[in-house]
Amino acid sequence: MRARLASILLVFVSASPAWAQDSHTVSPDAIDEATRESEFAALVAKGDRERAAGRLSEAAMSYAAAMKVRRDPVVEGRLGVLMVRDRPAQAAELLHDALKRANTTNAERQAFFNAYEAVRARGAWVDVVISHAGARVTLDGDPRNKAGLSAFSMFVLTGEHELRASLDGHADDARMFRVVPRKDLRIELTLKPRPMFDDGELRLLTREKRSPPAEALKELGHARASDAPTFTKQEDPFGYEDPKPAEKPAEKRWSIGGGPVVVLGVASWMPAVGIVAGGSYRPNEYVSFGLEGRAAWLTTGVGGEPISAMTAGGIASVCGHYRWAFGCAIGHLGVITVQSSGDSFKSRSDTGVMPGIGARLGARFVLARSFALQGAVDLLGLSSGVRVGVEGRVISETPPLMVATSIVGTWEL
Structure with missing residues (x-):
């Protein structure tokens, strides 16, 4: 019995070195990679389950967490579909990449395409080319191109936007542009070195x-x-002191303008057409003060009778501006004149002074360096309404309210 046990032990010991020689050690990098892949697969599976259950916010959070582990075009597409409604710009970039690189089923690819087409109807691609790499780029104040590339593309939603590039030692370059759905744009920004002196004048030293x-x-x-x-x-x-540079005075912006105006409430709710002209002073980019005059004539007779009406007056305004939009408090001092024709009635002209206050909302678009086009809607409350009567019967009665819309071209001085 002892001899048999000894022989078995001898065989086991002799075989042990060969077994040890064939064993392999797993590297730490392989373990880390397997851990990441396991975490990624678990997050994607959780996102799929949440999406199937209708919990779209939780699904989007799981897909986004998976994307932090590693990028995958299929997961990008699934996340883009969920972001179409709330974050269309980010959804467009994710879906665009997924359609190019995702290896998935035809049905899911069709879902990616349908979502991408829905987003395309809300904006356009903007190709940006910058003269210097490493520049800081902002879109409406939000950072873009964090990698500092000299050329990149981004999806921008419909509307007015400002694109600005800046670099140390160079003057900023900015562009105002308007995005129309599906109309892709190309914008070039050039950064020029700043001059040695900001005011552009050579400073001479005096003794x-x-x-x-x-x-x-x-x-x-x-x-x-x-x-x-x-x-x-x-x-x-x-033995000399450098003279202090003179301070540049703050830039003041004056502008004048004029254009057509349509007024409702001139003794009738039929439109009165005329002109408006005026000027404004804008001490900074957020506030302006304006003074304008306008006149409008009723295009038809009051109440279908040969009775004409017109309004004329002045408007003072204090406006607040933000980007392309503005809102104003306005004061009005003017008259409304009603005049009957001598062919059907005894000639008569009645004029009433109508002071009032109200508000204005509008938008301003810069078309050239010193020219802009703005549209606005005014709502005025007047001191009294207008009632027009013929032979004891009232043919028109308007409340103390006047509504006007105008399109004005302005020139900055």
Whole structure:
């Protein structure tokens, strides 16, 4: 029995080195990679379950967490479909990449395509080319192109936008542009080195006469300051003080403009057509003060009778601006004149003074360096309404309210 046990032990011991020689050690990198892949698969599976259950917010969070582990075009497409409604710009970029690289079923690819077409109807691609790499780029104040590339593309929603590039030691370059659905754009930004002096003028150094202290004169053997020696700039470079640059005055912006106006409430709710002209002062980009005059004539007779009406007056405004939109508080002082024709009635003209206050909402679009086009809607409350009667019967009665819309071209001075 002992001999048999010894022989078995001898065989096991002799085989042990060969077994140890065939074993392999797993590297830490392989373990980390397997862990990441396991985490990624678990997050994607959770996102699929949440999406199937109708919990779309939870599904989007799971897909986004999976994308932080590693990028995958299929997961990008699924996340893009869920972001179409709330974040269409980010959804467009995810879906665009998924359609190019995703290896998935035809049904899911068709879902990606349908979502991408829905987003395309809400904006356009903008190709940006910058003269210098590493520039900081913002779209409406939000950072873009964090990698600092000299050329990139981004999906931008419909509307007015500002694109700005900046780089240390260079003057900023900005562009205002308007996005129309499915109309892709290309914008080039050029960063030019700043001049040595911001005001563009060469500053000359002038000599300043200064008297040394009396104690220093006595030590040098000079009784008066006039006896002290004078030095040139080369001999005494520290004997001069650089003059302080003059401060640039704040830029003030004046503008004048004019255009057509349509007014409702001029003794009738039929439109009165006329012109408006005025000017404004804008001390900064957020506030402006305006004064304008306007006149409009009713296009038809009041109440179907040969009775004409018109309005004329002045409007003062205080406006607040933000990007392309503005809102104003306005004050009105004007008249409404009603005049009957001598062919059917006894000639008569009645004029009433109509002060009032109200509000204005509008939009302003810059078309050239010193020219802009703005549209606005006014709502005025007047001191009294207008009632027009013929032979004891009322043919028209309007409340103390006046509504106007205008399109004005403005020139900055």
